[in-house]
Amino acid sequence: MLEKKVEEMLNLKIGWNGPHIKPHSTWKELASEAIVQEKKQAIK
Amino acid sequence: MSICKKVEDINRGIDPLVEINSKDLMHLPNVADSSIQEPLLKKLTEEQKKEYECSLDGFAAIGVPRPKSRQEEEELVRRFLRGVEKLFSKEDNWTFLQPLVHSLEYCVKCQLCSDSCPVYVASGRKEIYRPTFRPELLRRIVNKYIKKQGRFISRLTRSDIELNFTVIARLAELAYRCTLCRRCAQVCPIGVDNALISREIRKIFSQELGIAPREIHELGTVQQLKIGSTTGMTPPALEDIISFMEEDIKEKTGKEIKIPVDKKGVDVLLLHNAGEFVSWPENIEAFAIIFHAASISWTLSSELGGYDGVNYGVWYDDIQMARIAVRHAQVAKDLKVKKINVGECGHAHKAFIVIADRVLTGDLNIPRESALPLIEDLVCHEKIRVDPGKNNFPVTLHDPCNIVRLMGIVEPQRRILRKISPQFIEMEPHGVDNYCCGGGSGFAIMGSRNFPDWRIHISGRMKLKQILEAFKDVQDPEIKKYVCAPCSNCKGQIRDLINTYGLQEKYGIRYGGLVELVANAMVDIPKPFIEWEG
Numbered sequence: 378m379l380e381k382k383v384e385e386m387l388n389l390k391i392g393w394n395g396p397h398i399k400p401h402s403t404w405k406e407l408a409s410e411a412i413v414q415e416k417k418q419a420i421k
Numbered sequence: 422m423s424i425c426k427k428v429e430d431i432n433r434g435i436d437p438l439v440e441i442n443s444k445d446l447m448h449l450p451n452v453a454d455s456s457i458q459e460p461l462l463k464k465l466t467e468e469q470k471k472e473y474e475c476s477l478d479g480f481a482a483i484g485v486p487r488p489k490s491r492q493e494e495e496e497l498v499r500r501f502l503r504g505v506e507k508l509f510s511k512e513d514n515w516t517f518l519q520p521l522v523h524s525l526e527y528c529v530k531c532q533l534c535s536d537s538c539p540v541y542v543a544s545g546r547k548e549i550y551r552p553t554f555r556p557e558l559l560r561r562i563v564n565k566y567i568k569k570q571g572r573f574i575s576r577l578t579r580s581d582i583e584l585n586f587t588v589i590a591r592l593a594e595l596a597y598r599c600t601l602c603r604r605c606a607q608v609c610p611i612g613v614d615n616a617l618i619s620r621e622i623r624k625i626f627s628q629e630l631g632i633a634p635r636e637i638h639e640l641g642t643v644q645q646l647k648i649g650s651t652t653g654m655t656p657p658a659l660e661d662i663i664s665f666m667e668e669d670i671k672e673k674t675g676k677e678i679k680i681p682v683d684k685k686g687v688d689v690l691l692l693h694n695a696g697e698f699v700s701w702p703e704n705i706e707a708f709a710i711i712f713h714a715a716s717i718s719w720t721l722s723s724e725l726g727g728y729d730g731v732n733y734g735v736w737y738d739d740i741q742m743a744r745i746a747v748r749h750a751q752v753a754k755d756l757k758v759k760k761i762n763v764g765e766c767g768h769a770h771k772a773f774i775v776i777a778d779r780v781l782t783g784d785l786n787i788p789r790e791s792a793l794p795l796i797e798d799l800v801c802h803e804k805i806r807v808d809p810g811k812n813n814f815p816v817t818l819h820d821p822c823n824i825v826r827l828m829g830i831v832e833p834q835r836r837i838l839r840k841i842s843p844q845f846i847e848m849e850p851h852g853v854d855n856y857c858c859g860g861g862s863g864f865a866i867m868g869s870r871n872f873p874d875w876r877i878h879i880s881g882r883m884k885l886k887q888i889l890e891a892f893k894d895v896q897d898p899e900i901k902k903y904v905c906a907p908c909s910n911c912k913g914q915i916r917d918l919i920n921t922y923g924l925q926e927k928y929g930i931r932y933g934g935l936v937e938l939v940a941n942a943m944v945d946i947p948k949p950f951i952e953w954e955g
Contacts (some may be wrong), residue, residue, distance in 0.1 A: 383428055386515045387780065391740070392507055393628040394500075397643070400742055408743035416888045 425548050428557045429590055430948040432583050436476040439840040445545035447882055450889050459536040460878045470658045474590035480875040482597035482867060483634050486589040494586045501589050503564050504629030507622040508621055514777050516739050520614055521621050525560055528613045534605035539856045539883035552605040555595045559622060574687040593632060596622040600861035600880055602822040617821055623737040633737050637863045641733040642741040650729035659728050662698050671707050678713045684720035690758040691719055691731030694766035694909035704765060707936035709772050714945060715804045727752035732772035736863045747779035760788040762795055765934045767821030767908035770828060797833035800840055806944040809843050816842040817891040819907035820855035834907055834935055841942040848887045856883040860914025877921050885918050898929040900954055
């Protein structure tokens, strides 16, 4: 039951805009990325 | 002189808002003589002050760069507020929304938590370090800018706040003046978790603005996901280190013990903090010796990320936390192990055994346990033979916050010590009431600018006091003493405390993990496993 709920939440799209977060991805997609391409930058 | 008296002062253009002087710090116990020197706290250079906003307390953990124009500052404020909004949205923060809202809305500011905070007390009770200070700042920002509470009410309740770069940067730094030890949450009668709020504030900065300490982000989670470990250790380097450790085990024990790597279908995948491979290989060697003696079916992994059990995401960023947890679980799934045991690393316990429940489902939801009860079973049920006489020296135990207060693993390590260390002395307070080592939530690895001074002399001061008090009746440096810290980050912090204050030379105090003491007590090993020098 709980796992089903978690699964549901993992399919939500993430709205955060940090440079290490690919826009329009779900939590699940982001968590499973093989290699994370980082573009971390200081404030622009 | 402490200038900041109340939350409203956060807007004041004083630089720094609070000045930390060694004379204000909590008094240390009067041990032996006056040879514990009070520190001279390092100041930031003029160049650093120009580059980074450091007007909170004169220290810079993150080093938030100053905006170059008015327009840039306004954009930063807008982006920060977008982040705050997301923190309170179910879609963007389903992981921690409930405890965050509970903590923010129900705190009555009774201040019961203040005296439980080692940072607040050790600093000489500086207002900005009070556990309720940063949540109150966030609360005011939310009320004014998100809930759009009117100016009249804000003024009436004296809770107005004006957001600008200085306030935001001070809040960012403030989020890194809490070790997330959660001692405040434990004493709160209604379960308000102000440490959780510190972490949630860190998330706004990382997940929306891309601001996080370099050691935790670029050199931490990013490096771990890209090359396999936060230490920079690649899989081929791991192979070399393992060969070295096997040689070392042979030299110490006379036994040919093979450290199993990538063995499929075994019972246990053992996840270590990779810092052990680099700084304390004897910890990994001790696990190998104990498991070999008890015929445990186990393995390490050489897969990318599989040999570094750390998950720094748990300190500042849910997305990075999820990525690493999934990577760890994937490694275990591919190896078809029955369960994963986390070695002596506190935050890895929290991340993988507790928090990862939020992301690991289906076949990735592999049983995950602490290694401590397993070691307890081997020692206390005599699956390995020990002679406590081999550990006949004073030993005290540091309780890692995540293992003990968060997870309630209090007794296994004590039962082991009672069995193998006849001179075991408890620190006071201990167990779930323990104090953080001062290196929690990433501080132990954050070495930029003058932050290490803050970590050692302020957040670590309470632990220093506890260690000195634990050994107050055996101060003779000729009597060797051992601070047992079953957590890699805590060990790093305790090492720095011992070195900075010269505790090894003055009082014969050294430190190490728990399994090293077990290996030292093993009957089958003729030579002492613990090397006291070096």
